Amino acid sequence: MRVRSITSLPTRLGASAFPVGTPLNAFFAWNEARVLRDRRYIVARDICRLLQRFDGDIELCLAHLVNRPIVSWRWGEQMLVPASRLRDARNFVAGCRGSPAIAAARNLVDSLLASIGADDLTTHAAVFRAFEDLARHIDLKPLARLRPSLKAAPVSPREILIIKLGALGDFIQALGPMPEIRRYHVNDRITLLTTPRYAELASETRLFDDILIDRRPKALDLAGWLTLRRALQRGRFDRVYDLQTSDRSGIYSWLFRPKRMPEWSGIVWRCSHPHANRERDRQHTMERQAEQLLMAGIYPASLTPWLPPAGSLPGVVAGKPFVILIPGSSPRHLAKRWPARHYGELARRLKCAGHLPVLVGVHGEADLGRAVCEVCPEAVDLIGHTDVAGLAALARGASLTVGNDTGATHVAAAGANPVVVLFSHASDPSLCAPRGKIVRVLMQPELADLSVERVFRAAMAIARAPAK
Numbered sequence: 001m002r003v004r005s006i007t008s009l010p011t012r013l014g015a016s017a018f019p020v021g022t023p024l025n026a027f028f029a030w031n032e033a034r035v036l037r038d039r040r041y042i043v044a045r046d047i048c049r050l051l052q053r054f055d056g057d058i059e060l061c062l063a064h065l066v067n068r069p070i071v072s073w074r075w076g077e078q079m080l081v082p083a084s085r086l087r088d089a090r091n092f093v094a095g096c097r098g099s100p101a102i103a104a105a106r107n108l109v110d111s112l113l114a115s116i117g118a119d120d121l122t123t124h125a126a127v128f129r130a131f132e133d134l135a136r137h138i139d140l141k142p143l144a145r146l147r148p149s150l151k152a153a154p155v156s157p158r159e160i161l162i163i164k165l166g167a168l169g170d171f172i173q174a175l176g177p178m179p180e181i182r183r184y185h186v187n188d189r190i191t192l193l194t195t196p197r198y199a200e201l202a203s204e205t206r207l208f209d210d211i212l213i214d215r216r217p218k219a220l221d222l223a224g225w226l227t228l229r230r231a232l233q234r235g236r237f238d239r240v241y242d243l244q245t246s247d248r249s250g251i252y253s254w255l256f257r258p259k260r261m262p263e264w265s266g267i268v269w270r271c272s273h274p275h276a277n278r279e280r281d282r283q284h285t286m287e288r289q290a291e292q293l294l295m296a297g298i299y300p301a302s303l304t305p306w307l308p309p310a311g312s313l314p315g316v317v318a319g320k321p322f323v324i325l326i327p328g329s330s331p332r333h334l335a336k337r338w339p340a341r342h343y344g345e346l347a348r349r350l351k352c353a354g355h356l357p358v359l360v361g362v363h364g365e366a367d368l369g370r371a372v373c374e375v376c377p378e379a380v381d382l383i384g385h386t387d388v389a390g391l392a393a394l395a396r397g398a399s400l401t402v403g404n405d406t407g408a409t410h411v412a413a414a415g416a417n418p419v420v421v422l423f424s425h426a427s428d429p430s431l432c433a434p435r436g437k438i439v440r441v442l443m444q445p446e447l448a449d450l451s452v453e454r455v456f457r458a459a460m461a462i463a464r465a466p467a468k
Helices: 023-032 039-053 058-066 083-095 100-115 121-135 168-174 178-184 196-205 222-234 247-254 285-294 340-352 363-375 388-397 407-414 452-462
Strands: 073-075 078-080 159-163 189-194 210-213 239-242 263-266 322-326 356-359 400-404 419-423 439-443
Touching (some): 023 285, 039 100, 039 121, 058 083, 121 285, 168 285, 168 407, 189 196, 196 388, 322 340, 322 407, 340 363, 340 400, 340 452, 400 407, 400 452, 407 419, 419 452, 439 452
Parallel strands (some): 159 239, 189 210, 239 263, 322 356, 322 400, 400 419, 419 439
Antiparallel strands (some): 073 078
């Protein structure tokens, strides 16, 4: 079997073969800027060069991928192909046309050819998925060496680790792609590494077979680091999905050594499944996670977070139409806070419109709750009285949420009810705004200048009507 039009292949498969902004364009550009390149980049270029050199003969590519590499040596743009290997390749494919490995290899060649010049995201995702399907049969790492060789891939089921620590908003946004990881690894065992604060909510998702607690040891906490290292090595993980992609999770990759480092989806040095996009820091968190997983063979991944089935509502709000107000934020970013007196006036107006205002936040924000209640005594102050799971229950039952750029607002947005989120100059909503079914962003460089009237109108425009 031969490619219909060998002239349609680029003379050199590179980033320019794919439209700017597409995953394969980013993937190839990332590799072209590096000395140590991804095995999939090398194999994809081999496929293109073999098709060009042998007049579009796909069967030679299939034999190269699953039997014995017909390339005995490669260096730069040059490759050595002995005549004896060509004869062996043709004989092998003729006798193994129906094998699963040959089918996976053919799918890779077909999807790679279809992606050249294409700007459809699904077409690009198919290439990375095809690499993963082939990797179930063949270890691609030795195939990509200077002197290519083949060996069989490890068998499944496998042990999978997901790392997600960080702030509340970051954890909630990571709940978007986690169900897709579960579906992709339906026959594998999945463990989540997270902090104690998120363990209960993570357990309620029923996505994980086990949850490891990370106490986040300090730099000089040798005992803590050794405990974490033993836990990671005891798991015998085959693949890690690093959804944290921070300096800390990068350090964790070294805790597996000197033993074998598992496959790794993320940005750590020499990881097996890098998020190969030099513009990743300019992407919204959820787009960044989705593209990271696409390059690991998982597509599509949700661009909105979700919450597991919530528990019961507090008795003080059960059966009542209520709105959530979130007047706090990290104490390190006070510029993200709309003034508490503005929240008080908003609460008063919402109460007159038939919505019971409910205040949520952490223990250190009690003064904000008191300030709001001075203006609107009817508001229910639950600041410091709701954990993450309790906040999730409120988010699912609320008619509306108005909040600052903080983690609790991300929880509210994931509850699928309308959210108005207030942004100042302190953060960029294009990179970190909450995602949900209905989210309205109001931007004002100095939040003190954002009028109550403007927020109230935005809230009423999207509020779910109170039940009657």
